[in-house]
Amino acid sequence: MARRSGPRLLLLLLRYLVAALGYHRAYGFSTPKDHQVITAIEYQEAVLTCQYLKKTMDSRLEWKKLGESVSFVYYEQALKGDFKDRAQMLDFNIRIKNVTRNDAGKYRCEVSTPSEQGPRLEEDTVTLEVLVAPGVPSCEIPNSALSGTVVELRCQDREANPAPEYTWFKDGIRLLGSPELDAQSTNSSYTVNTKSGTLQFNTVSKLDSGEYSCEARNSVGSRRCPGKRMQVDDLNISGIIAAVVIVALVISVCGLGVCYAQRKGYFSKETSFQKSSSAAKATTMSENDFKHSKSFII
Template sequence: MKMSPPAWVILALGYFVALCCKNAFGVTVTSDNTDVKVIEFGEVILSCKYRLEKEQTVRLEWKKVSYNGDISFVYFNKSLAGNLQTRAEMMDSSIRIRNVTRSDSGKYRCEVSAPQDKKNFQEILIELNILVAPSVPVCDIPSSAMSGTVVELKCKESEGYPASQYKWYKNGVLLDHPGPNSKAANISYRVNEKTGTLQFNTVTKDDSGEYYCEANNSIGKAQRCIAKKMQVDDLNIPGIIAATVIVALVILLCGCGVFFAHKRGYFSRGKPSEKERSDKYTSKSESDFKHTKSFVI
């Protein structure tokens, strides 16, 4: 026969569980906004609120976790740290920051603990992103190109947040993005809004003109680089053939001249001929023979 536990055992277990839960969640931490975005040089409030299950002394700390993983104190021992002392203030357990800069971007951790109960520790993470207007982009535009070749124009800026989108203009007119009928419309270029490149698969003389790029991320005013002219010229095939023929004729004439000069002996002038060298050797041999004969007699 199966017997159920006594009522007092059940009550005791329930009380024990409730007591443990109360100690484990004696501090509750919340925030009005955990994903904060603000334009650079503006003002922001990092909200952190806590609730206690029972009256007790708490310890409040704020820490910043940068995007490279470094951790630094923001609020510690009832005092703000670093340059926040001059441009921030505490609002209960929240922080109000004025004149924010892009260096303030990162993740902020609000930590609330009750030293009397070691288990009473809670935290909340708040991400702060500073919105920055784009800077003047740097453009790479070739001044000249040959028709029929692949040409790429580049545009880039690195300060804007969120990342900028790019547009290209020719002679002040926006270059539309080629659609599925780009081949039928005889469009030979491709614009990449994210990377800022303008690529011509086969550039032609009609692509000659003044180009510039514009960067925009909806924060502040769009920025553009200085316009620069690109001149596209046709490849001069007849001229290249004529120059090749002329060079070949010059090389042939030089070779023939060297051959005939060598044939006529111009390169051997000043040097004794074979006959002269032979006569000289014979004369020297006879002289040596006579001298030897005279010595023997």
Template structure:
């Protein structure tokens, strides 16, 4: 009997809870992926179909990784947007956007009705577009034929990430497509436009020239690094052999000089002279000691 009453009581509570449950409502946005250039404005729209007389609670949140922070709460903006944002009905306008404003935003609207609490939300992604800065190019001053040589080009400010184009003597280098066309058949390098590397697997004297790189991402003006010269020379085998021969001759002459000195007895005379000096010193010390004893 007691268990039956407990069941009825639980059913009653569930019935009340279901009657006052939170029901969903449709929230719309004009653009789920908003893109805005840095230092300009961005509009994040959030629309609903509630009647004008209803009391609404509006909140905006920013989602970053596992963290959720308030952007608009209790009728005012918070954090970095406090002095740079304003409400447009239930949407927001952000002035002078920076790259730090990039992220995912969530609009949440709740209202009370006869059916209970009603809640709806919309998620919007904001991407702040940033032009590239002057890239840093690494070009070796010299290289030997037949070796592997890598040139690099990189800049880290652009959003979206920049792509890179290498130039030699003012002419754009072709990208090896791997299609086997006659135009790219003689290309001896590999250019990666995403990473900005230019690799010569077996560099030759024909690769000598003035190199520079251009970074671009479709935002603002493309940026290029200063031109740098790479000189490719053949390995000077004759010069290396001549140097080895000279070193060997110097070492041989030094050895002959030592042998000649030994035959002439220069080292023996020097050692005997040191010995006689040592003996005379000992005799003087002995005489001094003897006189002291007397």
């Protein structure tokens, strides 16, 4: 009996696998395909391809854009949204004539084909990556600086895709990543970060005065911000000394005035009290003299 039960179990497993495959085909669980990544430059065209093998007249096609909420791109044999004005269907594929950065994302095509076992469903996912050229970068360049201080110039562009690299120019001449490589440089204390877009002077000098501009560049294009002059001046030591001397003189004069007033008793409470008492006595004596003279006359 044990020998016979083995083949029966194997036969039951084979039947289960055949039934599972039949269910898989009947309800259209498609085999996974290689994920597509389509790259397009902004304002040019792109074609979203649906890798579907069996195409028949009875097949029904839907395109959806995935994300936080799913939106229809192609449904009931018509393009939807703003795609109906700038896209067209090429069989099962979508040709977008004027790609924008908002079109970037994941798309899914779904194809339903009727069959004897039931509708067969297949789907394919496509990622559209839109390359964007840099805009005019935002440049932060100080108007003035003091020699010997740390000064940082900033350059940034938030629109480009892929992220751009930055290049700094002084008086129209490119500054290299380090001054040791720059034959035009007379300053040996600056650093350029091409990724973050910063130009930092560890100890800026008067020789660094000039017009600075920054360029953002990626594989699509490049843009440069308008030049702006930075003036570096030496620290006015003589002026600082003169200001300190004047302040010291003012403080000394004020101190001498306070000492003189204290010696004269202008800030003493007893002196003010004595002055008020003397005034009161003088008033009383004048009244008594007046009364006495009056009685004498009578």
